[in-house]
Amino acid sequence: MEQVQTDMVAAMKAREEARLSALRMIKAALQKHQVDSMKPLDEAGEQQILQQLVKQRTDAAEMFRKGGRPEQAEKEEAERVLIESYMPVEATEDEIGQAIDAALAETGATSLKQMGLVMKAAQVKLAGKRADGKALSENVRSRLQ
DSSP states (O other): HHHHHHHHHHHHHHHOOHHHHHHHHHHHHHHHHHHHTTTEEEOHHHHHHHHHHHHHHHHHHHHHHHOOOOHHHHHHHHHHHHTTTTTTTOOOOOHHHHHHHHHHHHHHHOOOGGGGHHHHHHHTTTSSSSOOHHHHHHHHHHHHO
16 A cells, blocks of 8 residues: 555656556555455455456456457556556466465365365465466366366
8 A cells, every 4th residue: 555655656746647547546446445344454455456456457458359449458458567566476387286286285185076175275375476266276177177
């Protein structure tokens, strides 16, 4: 939150309207959640909100492309990149694979019915890194079949 505020001031001074607009949107989302929950946000909560914002931008860009509005899609993509700059680094394919292997060994899962256990264990192993849940889920599913 403090970093967003600092960057907002810098964007105002540099007269970067697009960046300033995106930063204001991030700050508003964080503050809204803080007010709604009536307690201060921890880092995990902030990351979860930022992840939601990234997903919204990705979905919106896809819809704009389908609707024949590439300039609006580019704007959404630029906002997504800015939001991602405040998130932890993305986990590599190797790290994801190692986390799934460790989770499978730890849980002893052999069927798709145990996929939830493996997902939880893999997410714990990937703590501190960003991993796409959908891709992680598909990877776990393919290994359990």
